[in-house]
Amino acid sequence: MTETIKDAVARRRTFAIIAHPDAGKTTLTEKLLLFGGAIQLAGEVKAKKDRMNTRSDWMKIERERGISVVTSVMTFEYGDNVFNLLDTPGHEDFADDTYRTLSAVDSAVMVIDAAKGIEPRTLKLFEVCRLRDIPIVTFVNKMDREARNTFEILDEIEAKLALDTAPMTWPVGQGRTFSGTYHLPTNSVRKGDDEMERTPVNGPDSNRVAGLLPLNEQEAFIEELELAREACKPFDRQAFLEGHLTPVYFGSALRNFGVRDLIEALGAFAPPPRDQEADSRVVHATEPEMSAFVFKIQANMDPNHRDRIAFVRVCSGELKRGMKAKLVRTGKQMSLTAPQFFFARSRITADEAYAGDVVGIPNHGTLRIGDTLTEGEEILFRGVPNFAPEILRRVRLGDPMKAKKLKEALQQMAEEGVVQLFQPEDGSPAIVGVVGALQLDVLKERLAAEYGLPVDFEIARFTVCRWIDADSPAELDRFIDSHRGDIARDLDGDPVFLAQHGFGLNYEADRWKQITFTAIKDYQ
Numbered sequence: 001m002t003e004t005i006k007d008a009v010a011r012r013r014t015f016a017i018i019a020h021p022d023a024g025k026t027t028l029t030e031k032l033l034l035f036g037g038a039i040q041l042a043g044e045v046k047a048k049k050d051r052m053n054t055r056s057d058w059m060k061i062e063r064e065r066g067i068s069v070v071t072s073v074m075t076f077e078y079g080d081n082v083f084n085l086l087d088t089p090g091h092e093d094f095a096d097d098t099y100r101t102l103s104a105v106d107s108a109v110m111v112i113d114a115a116k117g118i119e120p121r122t123l124k125l126f127e128v129c130r131l132r133d134i135p136i137v138t139f140v141n142k143m144d145r146e147a148r149n150t151f152e153i154l155d156e157i158e159a160k161l162a163l164d165t166a167p168m169t170w171p172v173g174q175g176r177t178f179s180g181t182y183h184l185p186t187n188s189v190r191k192g193d194d195e196m197e198r199t200p201v202n203g204p205d206s207n208r209v210a211g212l213l214p215l216n217e218q219e220a221f222i223e224e225l226e227l228a229r230e231a232c233k234p235f236d237r238q239a240f241l242e243g244h245l246t247p248v249y250f251g252s253a254l255r256n257f258g259v260r261d262l263i264e265a266l267g268a269f270a271p272p273p274r275d276q277e278a279d280s281r282v283v284h285a286t287e288p289e290m291s292a293f294v295f296k297i298q299a300n301m302d303p304n305h306r307d308r309i310a311f312v313r314v315c316s317g318e319l320k321r322g323m324k325a326k327l328v329r330t331g332k333q334m335s336l337t338a339p340q341f342f343f344a345r346s347r348i349t350a351d352e353a354y355a356g357d358v359v360g361i362p363n364h365g366t367l368r369i370g371d372t373l374t375e376g377e378e379i380l381f382r383g384v385p386n387f388a389p390e391i392l393r394r395v396r397l398g399d400p401m402k403a404k405k406l407k408e409a410l411q412q413m414a415e416e417g418v419v420q421l422f423q424p425e426d427g428s429p430a431i432v433g434v435v436g437a438l439q440l441d442v443l444k445e446r447l448a449a450e451y452g453l454p455v456d457f458e459i460a461r462f463t464v465c466r467w468i469d470a471d472s473p474a475e476l477d478r479f480i481d482s483h484r485g486d487i488a489r490d491l492d493g494d495p496v497f498l499a500q501h502g503f504g505l506n507y508e509a510d511r512w513k514q515i516t517f518t519a520i521k522d523y524q
């Protein structure tokens with residue numbers, strides 16, 4: 001029996017993990033999948049990363065630099081819930097990829113290294129979550145090692161993120177004596193993730209807790225817990241959903257502590273698929289008609305297939321295999337003949353998917369980032385962002401005979417979101433823009449490996465790029481006419497103003513008050 005849309009939506013939790021590199025994101029992902037039955041043995045996510053590296057040439061970059069370029073999605077079940085975990089690249093040069101992925105989640109797990117606290121990348125990613133009102137559950141990892149004092153960690157989160165904390169568990173022991181977690185709201189303990197259930201206790205002074213601690217730490221633990229109860233805020237779900245408070249869990253992903261606490265928390269109070277804002281109305285997750293948007297395109301995931309997969313987040317209704325969907329940007333119908341679900345090890349055909357689910361739709365370039373799919377309704381989802389590139393380059397081609405091929409290849413790379421592409425109005429060669437320099441390496445590697453196009457990059461005359469608009473189309477035309485040499489069009493044909501430096505931008509912005517210059521554009 002297929003489940004009703006309402007039940008399916010209520011069960012789903014779609015989330016991402018945000019962390020500074022090395023905090024333990026991969027290890028935690030692995031354990032989540034392990035306990036969710038999606039993989040048999042810990043170590044497979046890493047193994048998969050390695051295997052994927054050998055899959056196609058351009059991923060050599062990833063192998064060489066030990067970073068994850070690939071964003072992927074993993075689905076697993078635990079208890080009554082279906083979890084969709086969207087992975088994000090760790091390296092900040094791929095920040096725009098991460099931001100797009102965060103547009104497709106309903107909550108995030110923030111992993112913190114217990115010894116290092118809030119690190120720069122955690123802070124940055126947290127800020128993106130805050131902008132998008134994404135509720136955050138905190139997992140303080142590596143409690144099995146030398147860690148900061150628990151109160152200190154909570155204080156640092158509050159101070160650096162301006163976010164209230166509510167410790168939900170308290171570590172029993174620390175470093176070498178770390179031996180379990182004490183659940184404050186229910187007064188129960190769990191020795192480690194091998195224990196499926198928590199054991200209720202009378203309080204921190206119970207024999208069961210004492211049995212987990214060396215004699216000389218027992219008293220201090222009881223005192224700490226009492227202080228925690230007095231000094232810390234209790235969990236308030238509304239404040240959590242509004243992004244004002246984060247529940248905090250302690251554990252060790254490597255040694256299997258606290259991971260079950262975390263999964264249970266996501267199931268118990270992380271939000272189910274949210275209602276999604278479109279241009280003309282808000283779409284409710286439980287509406288019967290299917291709607292979805294594309295937040296990521298990935299080409300050649302498997303060179304045997306030479307395929308291009310659009311990652312689509314379902315926002316409402318039921319996405320069924322074989323159904324026809326309308327691609328709102330073009331008005332054309334497309335058949336969803338082989339939508340796919342992803343697991344750690346494999347992908348399988350998806351027969352039906354509901355709000356919160358992410359499916360891969362193989363296509364040959366029909367779908368772009370930001371596209372909306374519906375059962376016919378003319379709505380466009382907003383909010384998959386496009387960031388003004390910080391590095392602008394012209395592509396220099398060794399063999400001028402291949403100019404047409406290069407144009408096509410760049411167009412495809414831009415549609416995938418690997419780079420942004422700008423065609424100058426004056427007919428000069430295209431300019432590519434990226435947020436991080438490593439994206440240029442990926443572009444170069446892929447143009448060579450997949451299209452046989454060896455290229456170099458030349459510094460462009462411009463360093464700043466802004467989308468331009470005006471309330472009055474005539475005024476916009478006037479600006480464009482008088483700056484022809486500094487105007488280019490993006491993939492959608494929207495105009496951008498290119499400046500040699502920030503000073504030039506400010507100068508024009510001062511003179512042309514009716515023109516808006518923006519650094520972020522929502523795909524549509």
Ligand code: G4P
Binds near residue numbers: 026
């Ligand atoms: P990342 O994806 O956030 O970059 O981190 P990853 O999981 O790869 O973990 C980074 C390092 O921290 C790894 O060690 C990993 O084993 C270790 N680690 C993760 N969680 C814990 C934990 O709870 N306790 C302890 N003590 N260590 C943890 P590595 O030596 O860099 O890699 P590996 O050779 O062990 O795979």
